[in-house]
Amino acid sequence: MRILITGGAGCLGSNLTERYLERGDTVCILDNFATGQRESLPAAHSAMTVVEGSVYDRALVDRVFTDFGPTHVIHSAAAYKDPDNWIEDVRTNVEGTIHVVEAARSAGVKRFVNFHTALGYGRPDALPIPVSAPARPFTSYGISKQAGESYLAIAGVPYVSLRLANVTGPRLAIGPIPTFYTRLKAGKGCFCSRTVRDFIDMDDFFSVMDLVMAEGAPTGAFNVSTGTGHSIKEIFDIVVDHLGVTLAEPVPEVDAGADDVPAVVLDPSETMRAFDWKPRYTFEQTIRRMLAWYDQHGVTAIYSHLKAPPAR
Ligand SMILES: NC(=O)c1ccc[n+]([C@@H]2O[C@H](COP(=O)([O-])OP(=O)(O)OC[C@H]3O[C@@H](n4cnc5c(N)ncnc54)[C@H](O)[C@@H]3O)[C@@H](O)[C@H]2O)c1
Numbered sequence: 001m002r003i004l005i006t007g008g009a010g011c012l013g014s015n016l017t018e019r020y021l022e023r024g025d026t027v028c029i030l031d032n033f034a035t036g037q038r039e040s041l042p043a044a045h046s047a048m049t050v051v052e053g054s055v056y057d058r059a060l061v062d063r064v065f066t067d068f069g070p071t072h073v074i075h076s077a078a079a080y081k082d083p084d085n086w087i088e089d090v091r092t093n094v095e096g097t098i099h100v101v102e103a104a105r106s107a108g109v110k111r112f113v114n115f116h117t118a119l120g121y122g123r124p125d126a127l128p129i130p131v132s133a134p135a136r137p138f139t140s141y142g143i144s145k146q147a148g149e150s151y152l153a154i155a156g157v158p159y160v161s162l163r164l165a166n167v168t169g170p171r172l173a174i175g176p177i178p179t180f181y182t183r184l185k186a187g188k189g190c191f192c193s194r195t196v197r198d199f200i201d202m203d204d205f206f207s208v209m210d211l212v213m214a215e216g217a218p219t220g221a222f223n224v225s226t227g228t229g230h231s232i233k234e235i236f237d238i239v240v241d242h243l244g245v246t247l248a249e250p251v252p253e254v255d256a257g258a259d260d261v262p263a264v265v266l267d268p269s270e271t272m273r274a275f276d277w278k279p280r281y282t283f284e285q286t287i288r289r290m291l292a293w294y295d296q297h298g299v300t301a302i303y304s305h306l307k308a309p310p311a312r
Contacts, residue, residue: 069107
């Protein structure tokens, strides 16, 4: 395969790049390094090209398609760094997505895989959230990502859009797991928001990617999750246990912020049925595998697409 990965220097993109290069595929990465890092990718590889630039730059996107000639596209680029920078979210997540989708359509790619967020569902009526639940995003990231997916759906390319639970694996630098790990290790205080989320191991994400990238596989939007929700406090307790920390007092728990959703758990049953797929790792195994990776490699910069909670 000749795979173009937009946002290929990011957490998911760099893990996929590593995997495809090992498998013998040829990979081209288009990334502006807004949140991804060049260092996350192999220093050099004869089957890898790295192009620095934005998917918002239509001429650049077209040039990458002409020069590289991808057979497959994985659209992983997304803007979320500054929740108040709506324009950048629209440029990258809506216009940038349209640029990549239109170029992929002209090139006649075999498969277009897009990554979407559970925030597209907004505040769900019921849990776990079926893939048929209405789109009701209410953050700039969620709104713009939803629009990107909606344009992809009407473009007439053979596409799969994966609505992802929190994927954990090498280089994850966002969310409660790296935050608790870093703060507890440094002897700093933490708080847990009273929220429930679903987590999925990178290896389970890889196994679903292998199935959706296959020619002739089902198309459309699919939830990728274990289908089981866990509280942020459960993560905190596992990190405390992993690090062997003794707490002077119980960790404070705070209600979800106004721009947050109390519980997000995606229902993967349709994905499991359509692709005959099943996640392999339990919640606790997934968190502990992540912590073992931090023990070896450390945690890098931490970003969040949510606004910081008020100072305590
Ligand atoms: N990791 C998860 O658990 C998760 C969950 C839900 C959705 N997603 C989606 O998966 C994708 C990858 O997420 P991630 O966790 O790897 O995040 P990430 O921030 O590590 O990766 C995103 C990459 O896109 C790049 N980028 C941003 N704006 C760009 C632009 N205009 N042009 C080119 N590149 C640009 C960034 O530099 C970064 O390398 C995103 O689309 C995200 O919305 C991820």
